[in-house]
Amino acid sequence: xxxxxxxxxxxxxxxxxxxxxxDQPAQPLIGLCRRPEMVPAAVREQxxxxxxxxxxxxxxxxxxxxxxxxxxxxxxxxxxLIYAAGLLHDDRMFPEKRLEDLNxxxxxxxxxxxxxxxxxxxxxxxxxxxGQHLTRVAAISAKVGSISDNRFGGxxxxxxxxxxxxxxxxxxxxxxxxxxxxxTCVALxxxxxESPLSEPFSQSLAxxxxxxxxxxxxxxxxxLDGLSENDNGRFISWDGTDLPW
Numbered sequence: 187x188x189x190x191x192x193x194x195x196x197x198x199x200x201x202x203x204x205x206x207x208x209d210q211p212a213q214p215l216i217g218l219c220r221r222p223e224m225v226p227a228a229v230r231e232q233x234x235x236x237x238x239x240x241x242x243x244x245x246x247x248x249x250x251x252x253x254x255x256x257x258x259x260x261x262x263x264x265x266x267l268i269y270a271a272g273l274l275h276d277d278r279m280f281p282e283k284r285l286e287d288l289n290x291x292x293x294x295x296x297x298x299x300x301x302x303x304x305x306x307x308x309x310x311x312x313x314x315x316x317g318q319h320l321t322r323v324a325a326i327s328a329k330v331g332s333i334s335d336n337r338f339g340g341x342x343x344x345x346x347x348x349x350x351x352x353x354x355x356x357x358x359x360x361x362x363x364x365x366x367x368x369x370t371c372v373a374l375x376x377x378x379x380e381s382p383l384s385e386p387f388s389q390s391l392a393x394x395x396x397x398x399x400x401x402x403x404x405x406x407x408x409x410l411d412g413l414s415e416n417d418n419g420r421f422i423s424w425d426g427t428d429l430p431w
Contacts, residue, residue, distance in 0.1 A: 222239055
């Protein structure tokens with residue numbers, strides 16, 4: 187069973203990779219990230235791991251497509267596709283607190299990384315879903331992407347791009363099952379996780395339950411491993427409950 191994790195160098199992506207390697211040590215694992223050298227050695231040095239340079243905010247190149255084809259093999263099937271890439275802040279942008287903070291470049295980057303990158307990756311890999319096996323397609327979303335749950339406002343780029351990701355998941359859950367059944371496509375809320383993404387907000391997070399990456403990975407792995415066709419199109423929280431769109 188081949189698993190591909192996009193964003194494997196991040197806190198959640200790398201912890202998920204370690205969990206897959208622990209529970210499925212003989213199965214192929216493909217990892218995509220901007221800088222493969224930043225992937226933890228516990229993942230990077232495994233023989234069954236293939237790491238490929240990839241940028242979520244750039245179009246899929248012919249070189250990347252070729253590398254994916256080589257990693258999967260001429261008739262290789264993809265069983266698990268997990269999109270763990272995400273952008274909340276970096277040295278060029280920070281979550282908006284008010285309308286005056288809106289920036290079109292930051293909005294565009296957030297949409298590219300948090301939504302468009304996922305869609306383009308699924309487009310490139312969908313032919314690998316064909317077969318009798320169940321393919322699990324999962325995007326790491328966020329509860330703040332829920333429209334009906336939004337009671338605080340702010341964080342325009344992140345909220346809007348995660349809402350767009352959720353719609354991408356819903357769209358794909360309809361089309362993929364028509365063309366590549368059996369497939370299940372879901373959005374996952376990992377819960378607040380200790381990571382570089384959450385680090386600037388440590389003071390406000392003190393009031394919340396913050397998970398270690400390993401705990402988040404265990405929660406998500408449990409959900410992913412238990413997915414069936416009946417779960418297709420769900421927005422699932424880390425504890426297995428459904429979240430409102």
